[in-house]
Amino acid sequence: MAEFPFEISPMFEGERVRKEGMFVELGGPKSLGLELVRAKPMDEIEDDKVTIVGPDLKEMEEGKTYPWAMIFNIGGELVEPDLESVVERRVHDFINYCQGIMHLNQRYDVWMRVSKDTAAKMDSFEPFGQAVMMLFKTELPFIEKMQVTFYTEQAEVEKQLEEAKAIFKARDERTKDLHDEDVDVFYGCTLCQSFAPTNVCVVSPDRVSLCGAINWFDGRAAAKVDPEGPQFEITKGDLIDAEKGEYTGVNDIAKKLSAGEFDKIKLHSFFDAPHTSCGCFEVVGFYIPEVDGIGWVNREYQGMAPNGIGFSTMAGQTGGGKQIVGFLGIGINYFYSPKFIQADGGWNRVVWLPSMLKDKIAETIPEDLKDKIATENDATDIESLKAFLQEKGHPVVATWAAAEEEEEEEEEEEEEVAVAAAPMMMPAAGFQMPAMPMMSGGSSGGIKLTFKNAKITIDKMIISEKKEKK
Numbered sequence: 001m002a003e004f005p006f007e008i009s010p011m012f013e014g015e016r017v018r019k020e021g022m023f024v025e026l027g028g029p030k031s032l033g034l035e036l037v038r039a040k041p042m043d044e045i046e047d048d049k050v051t052i053v054g055p056d057l058k059e060m061e062e063g064k065t066y067p068w069a070m071i072f073n074i075g076g077e078l079v080e081p082d083l084e085s086v087v088e089r090r091v092h093d094f095i096n097y098c099q100g101i102m103h104l105n106q107r108y109d110v111w112m113r114v115s116k117d118t119a120a121k122m123d124s125f126e127p128f129g130q131a132v133m134m135l136f137k138t139e140l141p142f143i144e145k146m147q148v149t150f151y152t153e154q155a156e157v158e159k160q161l162e163e164a165k166a167i168f169k170a171r172d173e174r175t176k177d178l179h180d181e182d183v184d185v186f187y188g189c190t191l192c193q194s195f196a197p198t199n200v201c202v203v204s205p206d207r208v209s210l211c212g213a214i215n216w217f218d219g220r221a222a223a224k225v226d227p228e229g230p231q232f233e234i235t236k237g238d239l240i241d242a243e244k245g246e247y248t249g250v251n252d253i254a255k256k257l258s259a260g261e262f263d264k265i266k267l268h269s270f271f272d273a274p275h276t277s278c279g280c281f282e283v284v285g286f287y288i289p290e291v292d293g294i295g296w297v298n299r300e301y302q303g304m305a306p307n308g309i310g311f312s313t314m315a316g317q318t319g320g321g322k323q324i325v326g327f328l329g330i331g332i333n334y335f336y337s338p339k340f341i342q343a344d345g346g347w348n349r350v351v352w353l354p355s356m357l358k359d360k361i362a363e364t365i366p367e368d369l370k371d372k373i374a375t376e377n378d379a380t381d382i383e384s385l386k387a388f389l390q391e392k393g394h395p396v397v398a399t400w401a402a403a404e405e406e407e408e409e410e411e412e413e414e415e416e417v418a419v420a421a422a423p424m425m426m427p428a429a430g431f432q433m434p435a436m437p438m439m440s441g442g443s444s445g446g447i448k449l450t451f452k453n454a455k456i457t458i459d460k461m462i463i464s465e466k467k468e469k470k
Contacts, residue, residue: 004131005121007099013194017102023119024060026068026112029302032157033110034069036164037088042075047145050129054153057114058123068112069151069160074136076144078225085171086222086231087140089191089213092280093230094135096194098128105280106211107168108161109299125150142225172333175215178205180245180267180339186234187219188253192278196321198258199278200265202234202250206339207267210281212331244269244343262323269343270294274328279319281329283357285341286314290382291389293351293396294341298332301354303376306385332357336364348395352385369395 027033060066074087088106095103100118104111122128133146151157180186182205189201189209203209205216214222214231222231237249245267254265254276264273270285277284283298288307297311304310318327328341340346347366355375358365365373372392379385389397 004127006101006118008097008131008135009099010097012099013093013096015096015099015102017100017113017115021115022113023062023116024057024114025065026114027109028065028111029300030065032067032069032161033105033112034108034157034161034164035088035091035106035110036070036160036167037072037074037084037091039079039081039084040073040075042145045073045075045145046147048130048133049147050126051149052125053149053151053156056124057119062116066152067154067157068110069157070110071149071151071160072146074143074146076142078142080221082217082221083225085213085215085218087136087143089211090136090140091132093191094132094139097135098131101128105299106213108164109282140226172208172215172336174217175205178216180204180206183216184236186236186250187216187223187231188234188257189214189219189231190257191230192280193321196278196319198261199276199321200254200257200262201278202253202265202267202275204267206337208331208333210278210329210331212282212333215333241266244272245339246273258321265323266343268339268341270328270341271325271344274323274325276321276323277318277327277329278321279315281319282332283330284311284314284318285328285330287326288351288382288385291351291386291396292399293389293394294344294349295352296350296357297354298357301356303354304380306352306379306381308381332361335361351389351394351396352379
């Protein structure tokens with residue numbers, strides 16, 4: 001292995017570079033971050049070449065945040081466009097093998113940090129790029145040639161970002177006419193288990209990976225060229241519940257890969273055994289019980305949701321490979337699925353989206369709901385959200401009346417708590433019952449106590465005669 005100014009090992013996966021130990025930040029929530037892999041003819045690739053467009057590491061100011069784009073070109077006899085997104089997702093792994101360099105997220109929201117210790121050992125990104133390419137060619141031998149360009153200049157990053165978004169959109173649209181029932185196998189991905197040990201990412205035609213980078217075709221291509229790799233085939237098995245998306249094969253793999261933490265995953269359910277959430281998800285969904293609706297917030301949104309919580313806090317509650325009822329991480333392309341949380345009302349249950357996310361996915365929102373789903377411009381808290389939904393006549397409003405009727409019926413059933421006098425002895429002469437609210441005589445020789453608007457649990461009641469002191 002070539003010599004590099006920093007150590008390289010899988011042991012550094014999961015390493016966090018905290019703000020106080022950071023030399024520079026690349027991309028992330030305060031700037032632009034991008035990674036893209038492109039398949040190219042072998043004669044168009046200069047093997048192991050690293051190009052930096054914009055300020056290099058030695059020209060950066062400590063503590064600052066810079067825009068960042070990584071464009072990798074790969075070539076080889078077995079390399080094809082279907083493998084681009086598969087190789088792309090391994091960028092996360094291999095960068096995190098490098099000591100003191102932290103990588104989070106994917107596609108167009110990449111967030112990286114370089115530690116002070118690592119920055120002190122190199123004055124350029126060149127050895128970092130060479131290390132990552134070395135890891136790629138070692139782990140994925142179908143890559144015969146590779147080169148990378150790092151962009152740190154704002155205008156160039158913006159240009160690369162626009163081109164990349166068109167490429168990502170074209171990839172995502174490939175599964176548009178393919179659905180879960182059309183295939184015999186799904187695909188799994190364990191790339192995020194270094195951060196989320198019990199996460200089990202299941203990729204089906206109707207459900208993209210949580211990171212948004214792997215669709216069903218990508219999973220198939222990855223499993224074919226790297227059978228022992230992190231993407232693998234999952235036999236669907238028997239269908240248990242079509243609406244919730246539950247299959248015996250998925251349940252089996254969930255139990256196996258989560259070390260028994262979960263024994264089932266329902267692909268299209270928000271509340272009942274929902275999909276696990278890693279930490280790389282693009283969007284997090286959250287239940288709002290006050291309106292019986294579901295809101296969604298994307299990673300780029302910096303404000304607060306109506307529940308008073310921001311993305312990062314909800315992501316912390318949801319991620320880590322947990323199966324949290326009331327929260328759900330997804331890839332943005334899942335919004336386009338005809339099975340989008342269909343077990344829990346689909347789009348009719350969605351009540352709030354940040355305006356930037358709503359605009360981004362506007363084409364997939366049902367026309368009759370577009371004006372009924374609130375954004376931060378319409379509702380900033382629960383009360384304003386409730387008022388907006390009532391004013392617009394959102395479908396969830398109809399559930400409020402039904403819920404109130406059900407609650408009233410329950411209260412009526414619990415209004416009267418009768419305590420039969422038998423087998424008690426009748427009170428002795430001179431005995432007086434203590435005053436009780438709305439007491440009325442019983443019709444069967446007993447005592448009837450009626451409590452209005454109260455829910456009471458009684459394990460034991462003893463009524464005895466008070467003895468006069470002599």
